[in-house]
Amino acid sequence: MPGEQSKRQATLVMKFGGTSVGNAAAIRQTVETICAARKDWPRLVVVTSAMAGVTNLLLDAASQAVRGSLQAVEDTTGRLRLIHQDAADDLLQGYSGLRAVKEDIDRLVDKFHSLCTAIHVLGEATPRALDTVAAMGERLNVRLLAAAIAHHGMPAEFVEATRLIVTDDQFQDAHPDLELTARRVEQGLVPLLEAGRIPVVTGFIGATREGIVTTLGRGGSDYTAGILGAALGADEVWIMTDVDGVMTADPRWVPEARTIPVLSYREVAELAYFGAKVMHPKTIRPLIDAGIGVRVANTFNPDHPGTRIVAEHQPEGNGKIKAVTVIREQSLITVEGRGMLGVPGVAARTFAAVAGTGTSVPLISQASSEQSICFAVPIQAAEQVVAELEREFARELERRDIDRIWASEEVYIITVVGAGMKNTYGIAGRIFSALGEAKANVIAIAQGSSEVSISMIVSTADGERAVRAVHQLIVKE
Ligand code: ASP
Ligand code: MG
Numbered sequence: 493m494p495g496e497q498s499k500r501q502a503t504l505v506m507k508f509g510g511t512s513v514g515n516a517a518a519i520r521q522t523v524e525t526i527c528a529a530r531k532d533w534p535r536l537v538v539v540t541s542a543m544a545g546v547t548n549l550l551l552d553a554a555s556q557a558v559r560g561s562l563q564a565v566e567d568t569t570g571r572l573r574l575i576h577q578d579a580a581d582d583l584l585q586g587y588s589g590l591r592a593v594k595e596d597i598d599r600l601v602d603k604f605h606s607l608c609t610a611i612h613v614l615g616e617a618t619p620r621a622l623d624t625v626a627a628m629g630e631r632l633n634v635r636l637l638a639a640a641i642a643h644h645g646m647p648a649e650f651v652e653a654t655r656l657i658v659t660d661d662q663f664q665d666a667h668p669d670l671e672l673t674a675r676r677v678e679q680g681l682v683p684l685l686e687a688g689r690i691p692v693v694t695g696f697i698g699a700t701r702e703g704i705v706t707t708l709g710r711g712g713s714d715y716t717a718g719i720l721g722a723a724l725g726a727d728e729v730w731i732m733t734d735v736d737g738v739m740t741a742d743p744r745w746v747p748e749a750r751t752i753p754v755l756s757y758r759e760v761a762e763l764a765y766f767g768a769k770v771m772h773p774k775t776i777r778p779l780i781d782a783g784i785g786v787r788v789a790n791t792f793n794p795d796h797p798g799t800r801i802v803a804e805h806q807p808e809g810n811g812k813i814k815a816v817t818v819i820r821e822q823s824l825i826t827v828e829g830r831g832m833l834g835v836p837g838v839a840a841r842t843f844a845a846v847a848g849t850g851t852s853v854p855l856i857s858q859a860s861s862e863q864s865i866c867f868a869v870p871i872q873a874a875e876q877v878v879a880e881l882e883r884e885f886a887r888e889l890e891r892r893d894i895d896r897i898w899a900s901e902e903v904y905i906i907t908v909v910g911a912g913m914k915n916t917y918g919i920a921g922r923i924f925s926a927l928g929e930a931k932a933n934v935i936a937i938a939q940g941s942s943e944v945s946i947s948m949i950v951s952t953a954d955g956e957r958a959v960r961a962v963h964q965l966i967v968k969e
Pocket of ligand 1: 509510541542547548629695696709710711712713714
């Protein structure tokens, strides 16, 4: 950092989520936060999401078009134009580039309209077409944000990540090629930084080698920040959101939830995986090897330190629980049978059949005595999964080696996260005592061998009580 200035100036990647750029007032605050950060960070890259709700709007219109309705396309086109033009008028009063920005917005909105019209005619939207549609939100927003920063007197320039992030062609969930991306970043981003400019980059999107637009999966703007942070060898990546960092629980359920000051990469990955609205679970992957620090902070409360995410923890055998998360709308699928012991490969066949339905399984638990396997799937997939399993095990069902395959009604997965739980006795005991006292019944349990988390399945009726009871254990520490 300081000292060797000319060679290696401090580099920060700041990512702003949809609510931080959701309307003119929010964007104004975001511009303030960017300009304040720029004083400490000579090399600053901004990554932005679409305005809050816009990606959903775009994809909904496309799926309505598939179903034959052009009205939704017309409505969405009007709405997109309005919200972005209004924000431009509001933010860029007196700015010399206002007209150009508005023309650019019009052009992109028109493009969205013609794409959806084509989808309507075809009656089909390929994942590839959907990515081009979904990318519009970020593409519109970088223009607005870059102009707003420039109008505020800081040199900024929008950059489409299609020029930087090279991915495979797995549309809607594309994987970046980090080496190629690093080269593109060196050519496309570093010169801007060296010229003292602030690049404002589209989150969420990339492109194949052939230049076809891809997306990194819903919520993927965080991942963009991780990818660019790694490619630049940044010192830090900040994920700017609308709460004071990562919380111990969802404050809507647990009013006494509070900010967690420090988390390890592992803990945050576990939290993201188990439903905490922290950041895209892949975000930290590219950052881990380089040991790049991450901070989750609040755009609307920039003085709050938020949460720091660091490589390793100070050794913590103290049994600390860090956070409690909930995943809703799950169903527990059970494959049950006394004859299962004798049937080879039941687990392998079970999960192969589930994978065949394209469903991912967040939790598995096998009770050896009961001779059953149970696992959670999103509830909307439950029926299809059971049907597929019944097909797979038709013979075993007929012979009564397997008695029953069934899906529960909605359940919650509650996960308790904390690397400090490792090698500590009595944690599970404390958790289950707390649940017992709260009269919350645990239907199934799973602990990852990493010992960073313990997950429990509870009924929806017990869910809120269970979360509060476990959270009490954090508060007492
Ligand atoms: N706008 C995209 C989405 O809503 C990406 C993001 O916000 O991270 O999924
Ligand atoms: Mg997000």
